[in-house]
Structures are given as C-alpha cells and as structure tokens.
Amino acid sequence: MNWFIETFRTSIGKKLLMAITGLGFLGFIAMHLMGNLTLFAGRDAFLAYVEALHGLEAFILVAEIGLLVFAIIHVFMGLTLYLANNNARKVRYAVQKSGGGRNIGSATMPYTGLVILLFLILHLNNFSFADVSDDRTIYEVVTATFASLGYVVIYLVAAVALAIHIRHGFWSLFQSLGLNHDKYMPAIRKIGIAFAVVVGAGFALIPIYLNLTV
Amino acid sequence: MTKNINLTLKVWRQNRSRPKGGFEIYNAKDISTDMSFLEMLDVVNENLIVEKKEPIAFDHDCREGICGTCGAVVDGQAHGPQKETTLCQLHMRHFKNNETIVIEPWRARAFPVVKDLVVDRGALDEIIAAGGYISAKTGGPQDANNILIGKEIADEAFNAAACIGCGACVAACPNASAMLFVGAKISHLGLLPQGRPEAKKRVMSMVRAMDRLGFGNCSNETECEIQCPKAISIKNIARMNRDFVKASVS
Numbered sequence: 001m002n003w004f005i006e007t008f009r010t011s012i013g014k015k016l017l018m019a020i021t022g023l024g025f026l027g028f029i030a031m032h033l034m035g036n037l038t039l040f041a042g043r044d045a046f047l048a049y050v051e052a053l054h055g056l057e058a059f060i061l062v063a064e065i066g067l068l069v070f071a072i073i074h075v076f077m078g079l080t081l082y083l084a085n086n087n088a089r090k091v092r093y094a095v096q097k098s099g100g101g102r103n104i105g106s107a108t109m110p111y112t113g114l115v116i117l118l119f120l121i122l123h124l125n126n127f128s129f130a131d132v133s134d135d136r137t138i139y140e141v142v143t144a145t146f147a148s149l150g151y152v153v154i155y156l157v158a159a160v161a162l163a164i165h166i167r168h169g170f171w172s173l174f175q176s177l178g179l180n181h182d183k184y185m186p187a188i189r190k191i192g193i194a195f196a197v198v199v200g201a202g203f204a205l206i207p208i209y210l211n212l213t214v
Numbered sequence: 215m216t217k218n219i220n221l222t223l224k225v226w227r228q229n230r231s232r233p234k235g236g237f238e239i240y241n242a243k244d245i246s247t248d249m250s251f252l253e254m255l256d257v258v259n260e261n262l263i264v265e266k267k268e269p270i271a272f273d274h275d276c277r278e279g280i281c282g283t284c285g286a287v288v289d290g291q292a293h294g295p296q297k298e299t300t301l302c303q304l305h306m307r308h309f310k311n312n313e314t315i316v317i318e319p320w321r322a323r324a325f326p327v328v329k330d331l332v333v334d335r336g337a338l339d340e341i342i343a344a345g346g347y348i349s350a351k352t353g354g355p356q357d358a359n360n361i362l363i364g365k366e367i368a369d370e371a372f373n374a375a376a377c378i379g380c381g382a383c384v385a386a387c388p389n390a391s392a393m394l395f396v397g398a399k400i401s402h403l404g405l406l407p408q409g410r411p412e413a414k415k416r417v418m419s420m421v422r423a424m425d426r427l428g429f430g431n432c433s434n435e436t437e438c439e440i441q442c443p444k445a446i447s448i449k450n451i452a453r454m455n456r457d458f459v460k461a462s463v464s
Contacts, residue, residue: 003462007462010421010422010425010458011391011393011421011424011425011429011431011432012421012454012455012458012459013462014431015431015432015455016455016459081431081433084430084431085388085389085390085391085430085431085433087323087428087430088322088323088324088389088390088391088428088429088430088431089321089322089323089389089390089430090323091321092321093287093290093318093321094224094226094237094316094318095287095289095290095316095318096290097289097290097291098437099291099297099386099437099440099441100440101435101436101437101438101439101440102388102435102436102437106433106434106435106436107388107435109433168434171434172433172434175434175448175451175452175455176432176434176455177455177456177459178452178453178454178455178456178457178459179452179456180448180449180451180452181449181452182449
C-alpha cells in the first residue's frame with residue numbers, strides 16, 4: 001500500500017484526488033438538481049420524490065458516507081494545494097497581467113470553494129438535520145425557509161459560486177486525469193460551461209420560485 | 215517604419231545575495247523601434263556605465279529566440295506582451311512613445327534572484343538530471359533514423375522538444391508550477407521509441423524532483439501555454455498526468 005499513499009503525496013497525485021472527488025460531486029450535483037426540480041411540480045411530487053429516496057435508505061447511507069469522505073479529501077487537498085501554491089511564490093509581481101488563460105472560475109477556485117463549504121454547512125443544517133413530522137414535512141420546511149428573503153439571497157450567492165467553481169472544475173478535472181485531446185477537449189469545455197449554467201440557474205430558480213409562489 | 219521613442223523603465227534591482235530589492239526608474243531616450251527589447255536594455259546600460267552606475271544585469275545568449283537564456287516579466291507577462299516571442303525577439307515597435315514599462319525577474323521560490331533580472335534556474339537542470347534524458351546509446355544519426363516514426367508522433371514529439379527551458383511557464387503560472395516544462399520533456403522523450411523503455415522511471419523521478427524543488431502545483435489556469443514563447447501545449451501536462459498514473463499502477 002506504500003506506493004498508493006506515495007502516489008497521492010506527489011503533486012500529480014493531489015491533482016488526481018481533486019479531480020476524482022470533483023467528478024463525484026458533479027454526479028451528486030446532477031442527481032440533486034434533478035430531484036429538487038420536482039419542487040416546481042408542487043408539494044405532492046416533491047414529497048413522492050423524498051419518499052422514493054427514503055425507500056433507498058441503504059444506498060443513500062453509502063452515498064452519504066462516500067460524499068463525506070470525498071468532501072474531506074477535496075477540502076483538505078484544496079487547502080494543502082492553496083497553501084503550497086502561495087508558498088511557491090514568496091515575492092509577488094508588482095504588475096500581474098493574465099495572458100488570457102485565467103478566467104473568473106480558475107482565479108477564484110479556493111474562494112468559491114470556501115463559499116460552497118460554508119453554504120453546505122448552512123444547507124445541511126436547514127434541511128438534512130431539520131425536524132420533520134407528519135404535520136410539518138420537509139416541503140413545509142423548505143417553503144418556510146425560502147419565505148425569508150435573506151435565505152433566498154444566500155442560496156442565490158451559493159448557486160452563483162457553485163456555477164463559477166464548476167465552470168473551471170469541469171474541464172479541469174479531465175485535464176488532471178490526463179484526458180486532453182483535440183478530438184474531445186473542445187466538447188468537454190463547452191459541456192462544462194453548459195453544465196455550470198444549468199446547475200447555477202437550476203439551483204437559483206428553486207428558491208426564487210418558492211419565494212414568489214408559495 | 216523606423217522611428218524613435220522615449221520610454222520610462224521601472225526595473226527591479228537587487229544586489230547579489232541580498233534578500234531584498236526594489237524598483238529603480240530609468241529613462242530610455244531615443245530608442246529605435248527596430249531594436250529588440252534586449253538591445254534597448256543595452257542602450258540603457260551603456261548610459262548607466264557612462265554615468266558610472268551599475269548596469270542592469272539580465273541573462274541573454276543567442277538573441278535568436280532559441281537558447282532559452284533570456285527572459286523577464288514585462289508589464290506582468292513573461293517575455294512581454296507579444297505571443298510566442300522570447301524577450302530577445304520582442305521588438306520595441308510593440309511599445310508606444312512615452313510608455314512606462316515595468317520589468318521584473320521571474321518570480322518563484324524555486325528560482326532565487328541572483329541579481330536584478332537574473333534568476334537561478336538550476337532547479338530546471340535538477341529536474342532534467344533526475345531523468346530528462348535517454349541512457350540507451352542510439353548510435354550516430356543514421357542508426358537513430360533506422361527506427362521509423364510516424365509523422366504525427368514525430369510532430370508531437372518535436373512540438374514538445376521545442377521547449378527551450380527558459381522558465382517562462384513557471385514565471386507565468388499563478389502558482390509558479392513547472393508542470394509545462396516537465397510535461398514537455400516527458401512528451402518529447404516518451405513519445406519516441408528510443409525514450410520509451412525509460413518512460414516509467416523518467417516520469418516518476420522527474421515529477422518527484424519537481425515536487426522536491428519547491429515549485430507550485432498546476433491548477434489548470436493555462437497561463438503557461440499562453441505565455442510560453444514556443445506555445446507548448448498543456449496537452450503535454452495531461453500526457454504527463456496520464457503517464458504518471460500508468461507508471462504508478464504498474
């Protein structure tokens with residue numbers, strides 16, 4: 001097992017860990033968004049979806065543990081890389097100018113990541129650990145939360161941060177995994193931007209819709 | 215058309231073995247727009263010498279854009295604003311009259327400043343020494359050419375071999391990472407049949423050497439590829455990542 005740990009201690013190994021865990025999150029985000037879109041179909045549709053999820057309890061438990069492990073790795077590695085990269089250039093340039101490679105996504109990865117992490121704590125506290133009963137289902141908890149304009153704004157900010165993070169993270173993970181070829185990289189880049197827009201818009205519209213209609 | 219321009223230079227000056235330096239301001243008068251950037255610095259230095267001041271130290275050798283010796287960060291960009299151009303091949307016609315130009319050395323922990331704009335790029339040599347070579351004797355050119363190589367592979371290897379090891383990728387990278395340099399060497403040697411037997415060992419030792427020398431980590435900002443005077447593609451970094459994984463699991 002020594003070679004295994006040694007591999008992930010190298011710079012490329014750390015990139016791989018970021019990429020693999022990032023890919024896992026993209027899968028989760030896609031599922032999570034698709035499920036939550038049932039909110040647009042009303043209370044019954046959403047509760048039916050929640051019920052269906054509860055029916056898969058064992059699978060959900062495994063997925064949750066997996067996501068938690070992935071989150072710990074992603075955050076810990078991200079922090080390690082952030083500190084190491086800061087340390088690699090002690091004296092900064094007086095003039096910093098991008099040649100055109102940097103974009104809002106790539107330049108803000110640690111910061112959008114931090115916003116997402118803080119949001120996640122709030123989000124789990126809002127919904128995953130919420131007290132629910134037959135009178136007050138998770139649907140009521142969700143609509144009560146989004147009745148507050150403050151929460152809507154927080155969720156909007158988080159959706160934008162997530163979209164910006166994915167805008168760089170999506171294609172970047174393929175590059176880190178060594179998958180960059182003229183044949184498919186242009187498509188991956190376009191899909192990444194589309195994915196970021198859909199995820200950002202999807203998660204942003206839910207709180208707005210519920211705030212305005214319920 | 216030839217014309218002369220006047221410039222204000224803000225140049226990083228740092229004494230040998232001193233940990234700190236600072237910017238000095240110089241006037242570069244009557245600079246012909248046909249001059250290269252280094253020739254412009256030569257003119258400034260000649261005037262400094264006449265004034266009995268220490269000339270600005272900068273690295274240079276071939277002045278043809280092929281040796282990889284020159285390089286400075288000009289207005290925030292490695293080798294200046296012109297794409298796919300080394301500093302020695304950058305001409306003053308790309309600057310405007312009365313412009314202020316900020317000139318700084320490559321900044322990276324792995325590249326300590328020796329003096330003014332001169333940095334010690336020995337770290338790149340150490341990476342090469344760790345495995346950036348082929349030990350097998352391939353004989354004279356005729357023997358080497360006996361092994362036929364497909365045009366596409368030959369082109370890819372050649373494009374990677376165009377790396378002149380100037381260190382602009384490290385300077386341009388927001389994280390001071392050397393992955394484009396190492397990726398280029400891995401590709402250039404690993405794509406060719408003569409380099410393949412040692413490919414696994416090479417990628418492992420070169421990556422470890424790179425990590426040890428204090429370079430930052432790649433976060434796929436792609437600034438290296440854009441500011442590289444030889445336009446080395448980040449596909450070479452992807453190939454290195456791939457080769458590293460393959461070498462690790464086999």
